[in-house]
Amino acid sequence: xxxxxxxxxxxxxxxxxxxxxxxxxxLAAAALILIGGTWGLAxxxxxxxxxxxxxxxxxxxxxxxxxxxxxxxxxxAGFVFMVWKxxxxxxxxAMMAPLGAGMTFVALFxxxxxxxxxxxxxxxxxxxxxxxxxxxxxxIGVIALRGAFASRDGGARAASVLAMVGVINIPIxxxxxxxxxxxHQPATFSITSKPAMPAAMWLPxxxxxxxxxxxxxxxxxxxxxxxxxxxxxxxxxxxALVEEQR
Amino acid sequence: xAFDSLSAFLAMGGYAPYVWSAYGATAALLLGVGxxxxxxxxxxxxxxxxRIRRERYQAGAANNTTEEGPRR
Numbered sequence: 001x002x003x004x005x006x007x008x009x010x011x012x013x014x015x016x017x018x019x020x021x022x023x024x025x026x027l028a029a030a031a032l033i034l035i036g037g038t039w040g041l042a043x044x045x046x047x048x049x050x051x052x053x054x055x056x057x058x059x060x061x062x063x064x065x066x067x068x069x070x071x072x073x074x075x076x077a078g079f080v081f082m083v084w085k086x087x088x089x090x091x092x093x094a095m096m097a098p099l100g101a102g103m104t105f106v107a108l109f110x111x112x113x114x115x116x117x118x119x120x121x122x123x124x125x126x127x128x129x130x131x132x133x134x135x136x137x138x139x140i141g142v143i144a145l146r147g148a149f150a151s152r153d154g155g156a157r158a159a160s161v162l163a164m165v166g167v168i169n170i171p172i173x174x175x176x177x178x179x180x181x182x183x184h185q186p187a188t189f190s191i192t193s194k195p196a197m198p199a200a201m202w203l204p205x206x207x208x209x210x211x212x213x214x215x216x217x218x219x220x221x222x223x224x225x226x227x228x229x230x231x232x233x234x235x236x237x238x239x240a241l242v243e244e245q246r
Numbered sequence: 247x248a249f250d251s252l253s254a255f256l257a258m259g260g261y262a263p264y265v266w267s268a269y270g271a272t273a274a275l276l277l278g279v280g281x282x283x284x285x286x287x288x289x290x291x292x293x294x295x296x297r298i299r300r301e302r303y304q305a306g307a308a309n310n311t312t313e314e315g316p317r318r
Contacts, residue, residue: 033276041269042255045248052248052259059272102275110268117264215276222283226290233294242294 009086011228012237018221025218032211039204047201056114058205061188062212064107067135068170070100070216074142075167078160088224090156091231093163094146095223099216101139108132119183127176128184131169138166 007013040058047054077093080086111129112122123129142159149155177186189195195202232238249255258265 037269041265042249043247046259051261053261053264055258055265056268059268063272099279102279106272106275109271113264113268117261215280219279219283222287226283226287229290229294233297238294239298242291242298245291 009088011088011091011232012235014088015225015228015241018225022218022221025214025221029211029214029218032207032214036204036207036211040208044200044204045198050118053114053117056110057188058208060107060110060114061205062208063103063110064132065209066212066216067100067104067107067132068173069213070096070103071135071138071163072167072170074100075163078163081156082160082164087231088228090160091227092220092224093159094156095227096216096220097139097143097146097159099219101136101143103212104132104136104139108136124183126183127180128173128182131173131176134169135166135173138162138169142166 008017037058041055044055046052074093074096077089077096080089081093108129111132115124116122142162145162146155146159149158177184188197189202229238229242256262
């Protein structure tokens with residue numbers, strides 16, 4: 001077990017092991033998102049109050065979940081990098097930041113176009129909306145800060161620190177709908193109780209959420225593998241590997 | 247099926263601009279990010295191959311042997 005974890009922590013070992021995970025992850029992501037998306041768009045029943053506009057939930061909720069999960073993953077990777085100096089953690093953190101920013105943007109955008117027909121406004125300085133906007137700026141800050149340093153190590157450390165500090169925003173996002181009950185409704189689902197929706201409505205949402213997570217893991221693995229090749233380009237094992245790939 | 251016809255599906259009960267723009271933005275992000283990850287990998291591999299070939303060539307020219315690169 002420990003040997004496996006050690007191997008996984010080294011760029012070379014990670015590169016070898018992760019190769020086996022890529023195809024299953026891409027396939028799972030594609031299948032889950034295609035099935036969940038089609039189901040949610042065309043087959044689940046329309047909401048009795050919101051009509052067909054409620055179908056936006058199938059992209060809004062998974063995007064918002066990922067927006068927050070990716071930030072937590074990035075902060076955790078930053079912590080691992082700062083404490084144990086594991087370069088691989090920093091590579092992964094660097095590679096997942098843009099996707100996190102994109103997911104935050106999609107969550108905000110799909111929320112805005114959902115707000116127009118349901119709330120009568122695309123934007124309010126509501127606690128949930130504002131804390132999500134802050135999350136978006138935090139992502140931009142982490143990406144910009146990393147690029148602002150001449151030395152890679154300096155940029156990596158600054159980005160890690162900002163991610164670890166910024167992660168405080170995540171519980172604020174989560175509890176914003178309970179602490180300040182302004183406009184955004186509280187969570188529709190919880191792990192402890194049965195969903196207050198028929199299965200034909202929440203099952204496609206579950207598939208979409210799982211599909212988005214698979215997508216995130218697949219993209220992060222694939223991009224981290226590219227980053228390994230870039231950073232370790234003078235290592236002999238990388239040379240040998242590139243020679244093989246004709 | 248929650249819709250009677252294709253046109254009803256496209257109309258989304260009158261919410262077409264909202265529903266389709268939300269799904270469009272999501273699809274654009276997923277496809278864009280997936281495509282970028284693939285293009286990035288190809289670019290990295292191509293650049294590495296080029297670099298190895300160039301170093302071989304330079305080493306070959308320096309040693310006046312064209313068969314093999316330097317042994318390290």
